[in-house]
Amino acid sequence: MADQLVLDLTQALEDIPLIDPHSHIDPLNPVSRSLDDILGYHYYTELAHSAGMSQAPLAKDVPGRERVRAILQHIERFDNTLQYSWFAEIVKSFLGMTEDQISADNSDRLYDRAEKIFAQSDWEEQVFKKSNLEAIFLTNEFDDPLEDFDTSRYVPCLRTDALVFRLQEREIQIRLARATGVEVHDGPSLKRAIRKLFEQFLSKNAKACAISLPPNFSPKADAEALSPAGIFWVIAEHCREYKLPFDLMIGVNRQVYRNGVYQGQDLFDQRVSLLQYAELFNAFPQVTFPISVLCSNSNQELVSHAWIFPNVVTNGHWWYSNIPAYIHSDLKSRLQAVPKTKQIAYYSDAYKLEFVLPKFGMYRRVLANVLAEDFVRSRGWSENQAVELGKRLLRDNVREIFKI
Amino acid sequence: MADQLVLDLTQALEDIPLIDPHSHIDPLNPVSRSLDDILGYHYYTELAHSAGMSQAPLAKDVPGRERVRAILQHIERFDNTLQYSWFAEIVKSFLGMTEDQISADNSDRLYDRAEKIFAQSDWEEQVFKKSNLEAIFLTNEFDDPLEDFDTSRYVPCLRTDALVFRLQEREIQIRLARATGVEVHDGPSLKRAIRKLFEQFLSKNAKACAISLPPNFSPKADAEALSPAGIFWVIAEHCREYKLPFDLMIGVNRQVYRNGVYQGQDLFDQRVSLLQYAELFNAFPQVTFPISVLCSNSNQELVSHAWIFPNVVTNGHWWYSNIPAYIHSDLKSRLQAVPKTKQIAYYSDAYKLEFVLPKFGMYRRVLANVLAEDFVRSRGWSENQAVELGKRLLRDNVREIFKI
Amino acid sequence: MADQLVLDLTQALEDIPLIDPHSHIDPLNPVSRSLDDILGYHYYTELAHSAGMSQAPLAKDVPGRERVRAILQHIERFDNTLQYSWFAEIVKSFLGMTEDQISADNSDRLYDRAEKIFAQSDWEEQVFKKSNLEAIFLTNEFDDPLEDFDTSRYVPCLRTDALVFRLQEREIQIRLARATGVEVHDGPSLKRAIRKLFEQFLSKNAKACAISLPPNFSPKADAEALSPAGIFWVIAEHCREYKLPFDLMIGVNRQVYRNGVYQGQDLFDQRVSLLQYAELFNAFPQVTFPISVLCSNSNQELVSHAWIFPNVVTNGHWWYSNIPAYIHSDLKSRLQAVPKTKQIAYYSDAYKLEFVLPKFGMYRRVLANVLAEDFVRSRGWSENQAVELGKRLLRDNVREIFKI
Ligand SMILES: [Zn+2]
């Protein structure tokens, strides 16, 4: 019952090969081995727990088959959610089963079917192909060896949360010394270590630096050398020197729900402003900052900053804002006020490749709707023009901004 | 001109018997006696005043008939509002008159007609029936005797604003001592008094505890015993012990417009965060907190907290957010990201039973639209599935969460 | 492909003669002389710069023809934006050319055509007529002589930013002394100077006082006499005495992007609340405050304050909120909850008259959509009733509130 124009645009958008600019894929283990890898994703464990499931089935020693059954026993309580619909699309597209086969009663059949399909020797290739995926960015700890995988398909990205926020921890200092040969004890040694990391990452085809930041963070030029703000500043300086975009993922408070499931503890505070980054954006005109915001309330600030600052770029629809209700309104304003060359459409944030398809599928349907409403119908654009705009967001900008 | 699917869904939702989980009904005086009871509702007095009416007609000694005329003289200035449309629906559904008969010229006719209709001996029954209403929650002061009414139809709810925020007032201390036999002067005596209240309320079928909170409030475990935060904490402990849900209505600033009409003085500050409640939600995993937020800007935090915390439940669309523009966007995101078992659809907040029908009517039309857009059309659900989801929100969750 | 009802409503709204209640038109030089006056508007220079254009073409000594070419060389990068579509509408409506003729290659042709058309002796009259414009408000510095123009067509408005925020600067003190004959050195001399300004402006048909305010501003009755808050208060007192509405444009941070283009440096902080103005609104019940908010996140506070406070009026869709995505949602809630007599639809904020047509055109299309959805279709209003509501917002309220 959706309208024909939207269906046509969706179809055309599906034909654009994807470069997914942010994920948590393990390149040595990129696809699921069992349904436990799918339903063990924090979206399902946290929603099942939120809806009443105890954490007992999540213990390490519980067999995957049992964990899957436990989650399916609770899934009817959140089958309204978009996260559920990603699962339903995986079941349909990858397992060849229908949505009404999703039930606790059917747990073993689903589990067996997934095991069989995922065991195919070319499963990774099949998923790439079915998802029309060309390359995907990783999230690499600073001491990741970045070895034994194809870095043009799995693109390294230097994740710097640990460096910025945990360098006071002995464990991090040791790992950093091991990775770089530098013992960090002051500003100059910090710079030597960071430089070493950048050179290692760039030698492995790294295309971005990235960090997630709490709502109260504000980078400052004159911060103490080994404070989070000071370390952050040094990383930005190296992004400038090595011409790497610096992905900022702004707004997460860690471990708010202290007894939440693994990766299901973090939340946010809507009282955050990009004004906290004004000094940074002014100081580094040569660095491109693709910005993700966790709360849709920050979207208008993001739109306006990307409209004004040449080095600010909108980046995807992150986590708690990654549902059609927010994507739709956030995307409309971005398309109406930010230069089209400064918008990165979307990233999957996936831990397993099977999620690229349903997540980008969701995004493309919203994008097709917005293109139909605001460009074809309201402004008289042709379908081709609208699809070209989609392609720019989904593909061309990723290639240009990250120099792929 | 609305589409047929939406009309069908609306019709099906109307067939679900309502349990209204929050109101200010006086069970000894639940229905209107005159049109003054309808148009004396603060929504009309404050909008008439805001649009230019002096407060003279609102004085106690002005006859109701005159007050109604004064408000009708100003009503054309706000006939665009949704609050006006509730009145128009009351005129149509209960008085059997048409919207174009609403005018100052027609004031006496409307007044007389209402008086005649409201005087019917079975008017209360008629309103229950016409509204498809089964039961409605009250808002009871701590010293309400809760006597002489059917508590299965009018469900008591312990409202604790006065205890938390006004216990330093001698009047409240006296009333509390009279109600409980306990003179409160320290933490232990406070606990004895609160325990007494809970036992009294539970013996009268109370199903919830409730409070409205200012934007700057933040509950703390280690607050001083007789401070608001300290008293609040003790009440939460008793909700745990007595297994009562604790409705939190977050965000109201009282008496911002100092010379406003009665109940038309309060506003809010959008700079509030549910992060202020993280300690509470962590400390009381056994207490269910149905949360209402006054400003729609808080809705994404509410969605995300209900998605993560098992004990956080979304609750209705409160006051300044109770218009279709906000209900529509708030509801979409709740349905897309919060388990369906953790959402209480709506409450009327009514002072007179006649408002249940138009307010729930407004809500159901928005709900039908969202179900049509996001479930039947976008996700291929059947109409029956969509109506079942509506029933879960409107009825099943109220029964399960409040144990009715 | 838009629906017929929306087209009919748009057409009917276009027939309403406009009074534009806020602009930056120079009445001695109100229309464009060249395409440089059009594309030199900060929306185009800042978007071109944001999309990669250096600031070299913006230097004073660069010929207009070259500047236009440089901007057109970058315009394809932001042809998705609504700001671009204003330009496309100017090209179509005033230059009689088609959108596909907008390109760098075609730069000279566009430039020549504009020069020829703008040179017509009756161009100003033509623009007024084509825009269905009756009168337009100005933004006048306190020492503007307000001479040599028709003040019933170009309505003076006393802009007070310099007085409030820059009176500590010697230059402002000198200009103020020259304009009023008063040397300001304390509270009483300040009041004498302000009184003089009000008398001068009122003698020239001024209809409003206006100011833009940063997010952290909060007026106080007891502020120091010559502090911004103190000066602001004195101006409010004179608005009361001289019965002038006081336009508050709330939320702008100046020069956030320090090296941005002229007028393309300002941004905002979404963490602002109208609660900061509660003392003001309470203290001046006789002054009407038409309020503009820079960030759409402030819109619900604005709606609720206009709903409660008789002296608060919603005013237009300002700057970063002046795109259909935000106008649509902000307008819906205003129409659903604010008395229709307390809403000023829109202002162009234009520097050249040619922008009145495309900006009001954009607004009217959004308004027609909202009237169709929320009034004709949802509430059964006739088209005539809907257009009457539009006329009240677009015209009647401007006349009544500013006493024109
Ligand atoms: Zn991630």
Ligand SMILES: [Zn+2]
């Ligand atoms: Zn209430």
Ligand SMILES: [Zn+2]
């Ligand atoms: Zn302006």
